[in-house]
Amino acid sequence: MFKKNVVIIGCGIAGPVLALALHRAGIKSEIFEARNESDTDSGLFHYISPNGMNVVNILEIYDKIKNVGYDCNGVIHYDENGNIFATMDETNEKEIYGVGSIMIQRKVLTKALREEVVSKGIKIHFDKKLKNIENTADSKIVAHFEDNFNTQGDLLVGCDGIHSRTRHIIMPNIPKPTYTNMIVSGGYTNIPLKDKNSNIIHTNYCKKAFLAYCILPDGEIWWWNGMSYPQEQSREELERISDEKWHRNLINLYDEDHDVVKELVHATSKKFLKYPIYEMPSIETWYKNNVCLIGDAAHALSPHAGQGASMAMEDAMMLAKCLRDVKDIQKAFEKFQQLRKKRVEKIAKIAHDVGENYFLTSPIKKRFRNISMKLMYTPFIFNRMAKFFFGYDVEWDIKVK
């Protein structure tokens, strides 16, 4: 049994899931999070697919998480005229994978995960922004924080997201995340939309941008859009753009689109969340000495395949399993990377390609996209793809060799 202490940096998604998985493996950890306890990143909403929910299931919090989210029964794709050109049916996921996908607000998901962490007696230290990491002569690590606090552990796991400080400290010379010239913004509304089913993601490939929405059983609509935005701005800078101005931008952006999209954009709540979208170039190794990276810190993928949170959860579970079964820390990290990298990079490539498809201008390319997506959702192709994405299992009960 691994008797060491793990220092976890970041309490977004990978951090708390790792702490819970380590606890299950009998390994002690503590989490250090830069934000204040009350400052939960309000975020937008996440689609958590069966592979992510499978991790949640292993941690025995499936019902807890599912009950604060909403079942997702499928995706319908509409062309720029509002005609359906492809559909993905997710109603039978429970029978196939044992768990179904959900839509959940980010703040609700992180709250539920944190509550579970605390209920297991694992400490979360807030207002602890990692500044530096020191390797000691006796092979331990000391994490130094901005407020001069420090803590010692046997190993440290960076779960501190796409702009990871941990990554920067251990690999100062690797390329930074690249801005994709794209922004995702989103919000809430509750106008009645005729003939549209609830618990389905309706994705619209509009004339100049992309817009998706999901109607909840109580009629509330969660929507998000992807749009080209060449001027790189941080989240803070984007937040300073007034909601009125952003709303006007959106109305202009979708003014030539079909009625449902226009109606939704006009009627939306006037509070918008905006995210610049980055991708992390592939890095050769996810660890150095006693420090390992997981989740977005290791491999942030663009959000267009709805897999970032699920990848972070899979990583966390797999790293805990490797640390449980492989005594030597370096070898455990090596095994972890070996078991994860190929899958993550394949999904990152797909997520990138999905994003590229949002902004086609050529009518021929648009037509080709619609036909290829229609083909992709035919049972023969889709079932194989879904098995790869959704059928993934960390095989928690099987020992790592």
Ligand SMILES: Cc1cc2nc3c(=O)[nH]c(=O)nc-3n(C[C@H](O)[C@H](O)[C@H](O)COP(=O)(O)OP(=O)(O)OC[C@H]3O[C@@H](n4cnc5c(N)ncnc54)[C@H](O)[C@@H]3O)c2cc1C
């Ligand atoms: C607009 C948008 C929509 C998305 N939609 C989906 C979706 O539908 N489905 C999906 O699966 N994924 C989605 N994603 C991706 C998903 O949000 C990420 O992949 C996921 O949150 C990664 O989890 P993480 O724990 O690695 O990082 P994060 O969730 O980013 O958590 C990192 C944590 O580390 C903390 N931190 C940062 N720096 C420090 C420091 N120096 N010291 C201490 N703590 C620090 C942060 O405050 C944060 O709490 C979306 C992303 C975006 C931007």
